[in-house]
Amino acid sequence: ETGVTQTPRHLVMGMTNKKSLKCEQHLGHNAMYWYKQSAKKPLELMFVYNFKEQTENNSVPSRFSPECPNSSHLFLHLHTLQPEDSALYLCASSQDGLEMNEQFFGPGTRLTVL
Amino acid sequence: AQSVTQLGSHVSVSEGALVLLRCNYSSSVPPYLFWYVQYPNQGLQLLLKYTSAATLVKGINGFEAEFKKSETSFHLTKPSAHMSDAAEYFCAVSGPLANSGYALNFGKGTSLLVTP
Numbered sequence: 001e002t003g004v005t006q007t008p009r010h011l012v013m014g015m016t017n018k019k020s021l022k023c024e025q026h027l028g029h030n031a032m033y034w035y036k037q038s039a040k041k042p043l044e045l046m047f048v049y050n051f052k053e054q055t056e057n058n059s060v061p062s063r064f065s066p067e068c069p070n071s072s073h074l075f076l077h078l079h080t081l082q083p084e085d086s087a088l089y090l091c092a093s094s095q096d097g098l099e100m101n102e103q104f105f106g107p108g109t110r111l112t113v114l
Numbered sequence: 115a116q117s118v119t120q121l122g123s124h125v126s127v128s129e130g131a132l133v134l135l136r137c138n139y140s141s142s143v144p145p146y147l148f149w150y151v152q153y154p155n156q157g158l159q160l161l162l163k164y165t166s167a168a169t170l171v172k173g174i175n176g177f178e179a180e181f182k183k184s185e186t187s188f189h190l191t192k193p194s195a196h197m198s199d200a201a202e203y204f205c206a207v208s209g210p211l212a213n214s215g216y217a218l219n220f221g222k223g224t225s226l227l228v229t230p
Contacts, residue, residue: 004157033217043204043220048211056211090157097215099208100146100165105157 002026004106006091012112015081021109023074023091029104031097032074034066037088037108049074050097081113116141116209118188120221128229133177133192135224137205140186146208147188148218149179153201161203164188175199200228 004025013019025032034046048056049068063085065077074091088110092103121136139145146165150158162173169181179190190203202225206218 006157031215040222042222043218045217048215048217050215055213055215056217092158099210099216100163102148102160102163103218105150105159107155107157110155 004091004093004104006089006106006109008109009107010110010112012114013078013081014114015083017081018077018079020078021076021089021091021111023076023106025072025074025091025093025104025106027093027095027104029093029095030071031094032068032071033092033094033103034074034076035090035092037090039087043090047076048097055097078111081111083113086111086113115219116143116145116207117219118147118205118207118221120203120205120224122224123222124225124227126227126229127195129197130194133190133195133199133226135190135203135205135226137179137188137190137221138186139188139205139207141207141209147179147181148206148208149173149177149188149190150204150206150220151175151201152204152223158204161190195226195228197228197230200226202226 032049036044047066067075088108090108091106094101094103117140148163149161162171164181172178205221
């Protein structure tokens with residue numbers, strides 16, 4: 001595997017389900033990000049991890065719970081979601097989280113909440 | 115706070131025509147600017163970035179962008195559009211986070227349609 005991978009690619013869940021999204025980066029980076037991409041809205045930054053430490057929680061509801069066990073893996077745990085949470089969830093990574101460094105994105109998980 | 119505005123949510127060009135996608139930035143300090151492309155059902159791919167080394171930045175797939183401080187712009191261009199260029203294009207600026215580190219602030223995106 002190369003780059004940033006995300007699983008699953010598609011997920012359909014009911015509002016009472018619990019599921020997790022997984023992201024893995026094979027680039028040796030140490031900053032990882034979760035973004036939400038909804039139709040007709042700009043990409044919304046959700047969480048940032050630098051060296052496994054969460055450095056940003058962008059006012060995300062507690063039904064979204066991130067986990068970063070090491071610099072290569074990032075999870076997003078989901079529970080009691082709402083239909084408006086349906087979106088494309090993108091994971092990204094960058095080297096050192098520096099201002100000039102670009103982020104590398106995974107293909108995303110298309111989430112549908114029924 | 116650093117932000118970008120993309121003018122035109124949809125742009126349509128003929129195959130072989132010039133592509134011009136507009137992006138204006140707002141920043142109190144010299145910005146780091148990026149253009150990304152997103153093809154259907156895929157993540158974002160970096161086209162190019164500006165880090166103050168040169169005002170004209172060349173990227174992948176024949177795209178380039180020019181940083182103009184006087185106009186606070188970073189427009190993306192390509193001399194001749196291909197059908198394969200049809201995608202969503204995002205301009206972004208790097209900005210500081212509240213606690214530490216940086217993240218990208220994205221524009222709303224411009225959907226490029228290329229017609230035969």
